[in-house]
Amino acid sequence: MPLKRTMTRLVPPTALAAALATATLATTTTPAHADAGSGVIRGTVLETGYVIAPGIDVSLYTSAGAFVAATVTDSQAGAYQFSGLEAGSYLLWFENQNEAVSEWYDNQPDQLSATPVALADGATRVADAYLTQVSENLVRPTVSGTAAVGSTLTATQGTWFPTTSVEFRYQWRRGGAVIDGATQPTYTLRDADSGSRIAVEVIAVHQGATESALSAETATVTGGQPPVSAIGNTTPPAVSGSTTVGSTLTATPGVWTPSDATVTLQWLRGATVVGSGTSYTTTAADVGATLRVQASATKTGWTAATASSAAFGPITDSTPPTVTKPxxxxxxxxxxxxxxxxxxxxxxxxxxxxxxxxxxxxxxxxxxxxxxxxxxxxxxxxxxxxxxxxxxxxxxxxxxxxxxxxxxxVAKAASSIAVVAKSPKRHKLKLKVSVTSAGARSGAVVVKVKVGGKTVTRTYALAGGTRTLTLRGLRSGRAKVTVRYTGDASTTDARLVKKRVPVR
Missing domain, CATH: 2.60.40.2700 (Immunoglobulin-like)
Structure with a gap:
C-alpha cells in the first residue's frame, strides 16, 4: 500500500476497543491469534521529514477490535513485522509516545474508520505509515478557472488533517518554477504564463514545521504574448596560437543555448575591429597590444546575445631587440x-x-x-x-x-680613556688604565703625578688597550694625577686630567 501521511491525537486503543464493544458491528470475525497461522503483516514507519522512525509502538487488532499482538519498529529501517497470523481482517495502530503522535491505518483518526488489512492464508501484506506532527494532505489541492491570459485562477487547499492551529499558504508555479510574488489563493494569468502550465502548491504550517501538496497542472495557457527567450552563453569564446607577430590565431565560438543559434566572430584590438571569422594573422600594428574575439549569437524568435574571449597577448615583435653592454x-x-x-x-x-x-x-x-x-x-x-x-x-x-x-x-677612530687609581701601600700609587676605541689602541699612556711638591712623569706602552702600573717612592698626600693617551695610526689621542687620589 502506498506511503500515506497523517497526524492525529487519539485516545488509547483500549478505550476505543471498549467503545467498540458496546457498538453494533456488521462483521463478527473470530479473533485471530499470533503463531496460529502462516500469514505476515509488515511495513516501514517514517516520521516528520521522512526519516526512519525507530521505537514506534505498533499494535495489531482483529477488525472486531480484539487485541492480537504488539511490537516496536527497529532502529535501522524503522520496520515492524507480525508473523504467524491466521487468515482474516486486521487493524493496525501506530503511536509515537514521545511526540504524542498516532494514527490508525490508513491515515484514520479512530478505530471505527481504520482501514482493515485483509490477509489470505499464508499471504504477506505490506502496510506502511508516516507519523508527522504537521497537518497532512489527504486530498490534493485543485485549480479552477480558464487557462487563458487575463483570466483568474482560484486554488482550493484540498483536504488536510488536522486543521486546528494550522496556517495555510499558497505558492503558484509556472512549469514547475516558482512565480515570484504569487502567494495568494487566486492568480491572474499574464503574458509570461502564455504557453506554460500552471499549478498551485499549498503549504500547511504548524509550530514552524511545514508540509506541502501540489495540485495538478492546468492546460497550456493560451493568449497573450509568449515571452521571448534570450540566447545564453555557457562557455565563452577562446583564442589560441602564438603571441609572436605574423602568427595565425584561431578562435572557438564557445557554447550557446540553444545550440542551433547562428554565431559570428569579430577580432578586436581594443575597440577596433581588425578581422572576422575563426582565424586572424597578427600584423605589426598589433605589437604591444592584446586581442580578443567577440562572438554574436542570433536566432529567429530569440533575443540576440554577445560574449567575449579573455584578452590574448600582448603581441610581441619577432625580431629580438639589440642589446648593448651597460x-x-x-x-x-x-x-x-x-x-x-x-x-x-x-x-x-x-x-x-x-x-x-x-x-x-x-x-x-x-x-x-x-x-x-x-x-x-x-x-x-x-x-x-x-x-x-x-x-x-x-x-x-x-x-x-x-x-x-x-x-x-678614512679618519682615525675616536678614543676615550678611563683610569682607576688607589694607594695600596705607603708611598705607592697603583693605576689601571683602559682605552676604548674602534682603532687598534696600540699607543702609549703618559702618567703625571704631582704630590707633596714633587712631580713624577712616566710613559707606558699599552697592551690590548689596557695597562696596570705602579708608581713607587711618592710622597704622602693628595696627589693630582694626569693620564694622557698618545694615540696610534688608527686611534686619536685622549686625555684625563685632574684626578685627585690620596697617597699614603
Missing amino acids: VNTALPSITGTARVGDTLVAGRGAWTGDPTAFGYQWTRAGVPIPGATGDRLQLTALDAGTAIGVAVTATNAAGTTSSASPASV
Missing part, C-alpha cells in the same frame, strides 16, 4: 662617515643598457680588499688614513662594465 652615466658613490669603526654604503650610480645584475669591489689605496664584495664596508684599523673606494660592475646579456667611485680618506 654604460655608466653617473659614477658610483659612497655614503657614510669615513672613520674607523663606521660603515660605508656603495651607490650604484646610473647606467644604460638595463643591467640585470650588479657586483661590488671595495679598494684600499686602489688595491682590492679581499672579501669586500658587498654593497657595504665596515672600516677597521687597517683603513685609517687610507683612501677607500668602490668599483661597481653592471652586467646584462651583452657583457659587463665597471666604474669606480671617488675615494674617501
Whole structure:
C-alpha cells in the first residue's frame, strides 16, 4: 500500500476497543491469534521529514477490535513485522509516545474508520505509515478557472488533517518554477504564463514545521504574448596560437543555448575591429597590444546575445631587440662617515643598457680588499688614513662594465680613556688604565703625578688597550694625577686630567 501521511491525537486503543464493544458491528470475525497461522503483516514507519522512525509502538487488532499482538519498529529501517497470523481482517495502530503522535491505518483518526488489512492464508501484506506532527494532505489541492491570459485562477487547499492551529499558504508555479510574488489563493494569468502550465502548491504550517501538496497542472495557457527567450552563453569564446607577430590565431565560438543559434566572430584590438571569422594573422600594428574575439549569437524568435574571449597577448615583435653592454652615466658613490669603526654604503650610480645584475669591489689605496664584495664596508684599523673606494660592475646579456667611485680618506677612530687609581701601600700609587676605541689602541699612556711638591712623569706602552702600573717612592698626600693617551695610526689621542687620589 502506498506511503500515506497523517497526524492525529487519539485516545488509547483500549478505550476505543471498549467503545467498540458496546457498538453494533456488521462483521463478527473470530479473533485471530499470533503463531496460529502462516500469514505476515509488515511495513516501514517514517516520521516528520521522512526519516526512519525507530521505537514506534505498533499494535495489531482483529477488525472486531480484539487485541492480537504488539511490537516496536527497529532502529535501522524503522520496520515492524507480525508473523504467524491466521487468515482474516486486521487493524493496525501506530503511536509515537514521545511526540504524542498516532494514527490508525490508513491515515484514520479512530478505530471505527481504520482501514482493515485483509490477509489470505499464508499471504504477506505490506502496510506502511508516516507519523508527522504537521497537518497532512489527504486530498490534493485543485485549480479552477480558464487557462487563458487575463483570466483568474482560484486554488482550493484540498483536504488536510488536522486543521486546528494550522496556517495555510499558497505558492503558484509556472512549469514547475516558482512565480515570484504569487502567494495568494487566486492568480491572474499574464503574458509570461502564455504557453506554460500552471499549478498551485499549498503549504500547511504548524509550530514552524511545514508540509506541502501540489495540485495538478492546468492546460497550456493560451493568449497573450509568449515571452521571448534570450540566447545564453555557457562557455565563452577562446583564442589560441602564438603571441609572436605574423602568427595565425584561431578562435572557438564557445557554447550557446540553444545550440542551433547562428554565431559570428569579430577580432578586436581594443575597440577596433581588425578581422572576422575563426582565424586572424597578427600584423605589426598589433605589437604591444592584446586581442580578443567577440562572438554574436542570433536566432529567429530569440533575443540576440554577445560574449567575449579573455584578452590574448600582448603581441610581441619577432625580431629580438639589440642589446648593448651597460654604460655608466653617473659614477658610483659612497655614503657614510669615513672613520674607523663606521660603515660605508656603495651607490650604484646610473647606467644604460638595463643591467640585470650588479657586483661590488671595495679598494684600499686602489688595491682590492679581499672579501669586500658587498654593497657595504665596515672600516677597521687597517683603513685609517687610507683612501677607500668602490668599483661597481653592471652586467646584462651583452657583457659587463665597471666604474669606480671617488675615494674617501678614512679618519682615525675616536678614543676615550678611563683610569682607576688607589694607594695600596705607603708611598705607592697603583693605576689601571683602559682605552676604548674602534682603532687598534696600540699607543702609549703618559702618567703625571704631582704630590707633596714633587712631580713624577712616566710613559707606558699599552697592551690590548689596557695597562696596570705602579708608581713607587711618592710622597704622602693628595696627589693630582694626569693620564694622557698618545694615540696610534688608527686611534686619536685622549686625555684625563685632574684626578685627585690620596697617597699614603
